[in-house]
Amino acid sequence: MRKLVITEFMSLDGVIENPAWTFPYWNDDIAAFKGEESESTDALLLGRVTYEGFAAAWPTSEDQGAEYFNGVRKYVVSTTLKNADWNNSVIISDNVVEEIAKLKEQDGKDITVHGSGKLAQSLLENGLVDRVRLLVYPVVLGQGQKLFVDGMTATFKLVETKPMGDGGVVAMIYEPIQE
Numbered sequence: 476m477r478k479l480v481i482t483e484f485m486s487l488d489g490v491i492e493n494p495a496w497t498f499p500y501w502n503d504d505i506a507a508f509k510g511e512e513s514e515s516t517d518a519l520l521l522g523r524v525t526y527e528g529f530a531a532a533w534p535t536s537e538d539q540g541a542e543y544f545n546g547v548r549k550y551v552v553s554t555t556l557k558n559a560d561w562n563n564s565v566i567i568s569d570n571v572v573e574e575i576a577k578l579k580e581q582d583g584k585d586i587t588v589h590g591s592g593k594l595a596q597s598l599l600e601n602g603l604v605d606r607v608r609l610l611v612y613p614v615v616l617g618q619g620q621k622l623f624v625d626g627m628t629a630t631f632k633l634v635e636t637k638p639m640g641d642g643g644v645v646a647m648i649y650e651p652i653q654e
Contacts (some may be wrong), residue, residue: 477579478605481588481595483529485611488618504639508646513543519586522591523553530561552594565583592620613643
């Protein structure tokens with residue numbers, strides 16, 4: 476059975492939206508952390524907004540990770556997207572919870588959710604998440620989309636924590652405790 480893993484760049488005040496603010500902090504430790512994540516994943520699960528952003532950026536990119544993102548199987552959850560033309564992409568538009576549960580039952584490596592805040596929230600609320608990988612940055616943004624919204628409750632077990640160089644970024648890996 477595959478694990479479903481949410482991965483997020485997060486500010487100290489919990490913002491995950493438009494993480495361009497993370498660029499000045501990029502270093503070898505963060506690259507290694509993200510590389511380990513990619514090596515353990517053979518499928519991405521993305522919301523429409525994240526999918527469209529990735530599909531616009533990665534196909535023409537020569538950055539580290541482009542080969543991975545362009546080649547990996549991508550499942551995009553959307554009721555409005557009609558075509559998923561980026562290489563190796565499939566749309567999930569109906570029975571989303573059941574379809575994702577079926578994906579988890581298949582053989583393979585982890586299924587990773589990058590960004591995709593609303594999708595990640597829904598997956599957490601439906602008990603489909605096996606692990607949450609956070610890179611927490613030493614910035615307070617004051618506004619923006621957050622992973623955990625008012626009214627959402629969850630309990631997690633800390634699996635690992637590690638500083639990412641000298642810039643104040645901390646990696647934290649959690650597993651939800653299903654109650």
